[in-house]
Amino acid sequence: xxxxxxxxxxxxxxxxxxxxxxxxxxxxxxxxxxxxxxxxxxxxxxxxxxxxxxxxxxxxxxxxxxxxxxxxxxxxxxxxxxxxxxxxxxxxxxxxxxxxxxxxxxxxxxxxxx
Amino acid sequence: xxxxxxxxxxxxxxxxxxxxxxxxxxxxxxxxxxxxxxxxxxxxxxxxxxxxxxxxxxxxxxxxxxxxxxxxxxxxxxxxxxxxxxxxxxxxxxxxxxxxxxxxxxxxxx
Numbered sequence: 001x002x003x004x005x006x007x008x009x010x011x012x013x014x015x016x017x018x019x020x021x022x023x024x025x026x027x028x029x030x031x032x033x034x035x036x037x038x039x040x041x042x043x044x045x046x047x048x049x050x051x052x053x054x055x056x057x058x059x060x061x062x063x064x065x066x067x068x069x070x071x072x073x074x075x076x077x078x079x080x081x082x083x084x085x086x087x088x089x090x091x092x093x094x095x096x097x098x099x100x101x102x103x104x105x106x107x108x109x110x111x112x113x114x
Numbered sequence: 115x116x117x118x119x120x121x122x123x124x125x126x127x128x129x130x131x132x133x134x135x136x137x138x139x140x141x142x143x144x145x146x147x148x149x150x151x152x153x154x155x156x157x158x159x160x161x162x163x164x165x166x167x168x169x170x171x172x173x174x175x176x177x178x179x180x181x182x183x184x185x186x187x188x189x190x191x192x193x194x195x196x197x198x199x200x201x202x203x204x205x206x207x208x209x210x211x212x213x214x215x216x217x218x219x220x221x222x223x224x
Contacts, residue, residue: 033211033212035214040216041216041217042201042214042215042216042217043157043212043214044214045211045212045213048211056211058211090157100145100162101205102147102162103147103159103212104159105156105157105158106156107156108156
């Protein structure tokens with residue numbers, strides 16, 4: 001079975017541009033979470049979606065938005081890019097409600113803002 | 115507020131045992147995860163503790179004390195491939211969100 005897939009793998013943008021990152025969860029997983037990971041730090045929670053509804057939002061500005069589609073795939077959009085948005089963006093899928101709500105991560109999209 | 119602390123870096127010798135500690139302070143707590151992350155790769159699940167005590171899984175064991183807000187990951191018979199960052203994450207009881215520590219970089223020397 002395929003794991004969590006993210007695209008693109010790498011991306012280079014300039015300040016002020018916008019970017020769309022994509023994530024396909026593991027088959028059967030209905031929840032998708034997005035994280036930002038800066039080098040040398042742990043992941044920072046951005047969004048969680050379950051059954052196409054936003055279930056949680058981290059402390060990120062409104063420039064960050066996301067949505068989940070009927071097939072449970074998800075997009076993360078970032079507008080008006082800043083240099084500080086350069087990071088590894090991770091997507092994780094899970095099956096909420098189980099005793100062990102294990103999150104399975106994709107390989108990530110490395111975004112560089114110049 | 116939410117806070118998770120773990121050492122920045124640890125060094126150990128191949129074949130030895132190492133213990134990586136994690137302390138947490140969260141408003142609402144469900145359980146504690148440990149993930150392994152090799153450089154440039156995604157985090158991979160190692161263990162999850164919801165009850166106090168030690169859970170053993172092969173060379174890796176994880177311990178939790180809810181009253182002390184403390185967990186540790188124990189790695190035995192260290193191998194060179196264990197060189198990685200080890201992340202602890204607290205699961206909030208309100209919405210299953212994870213609050214992550216900054217990770218402990220483990221360096222294994224021959």
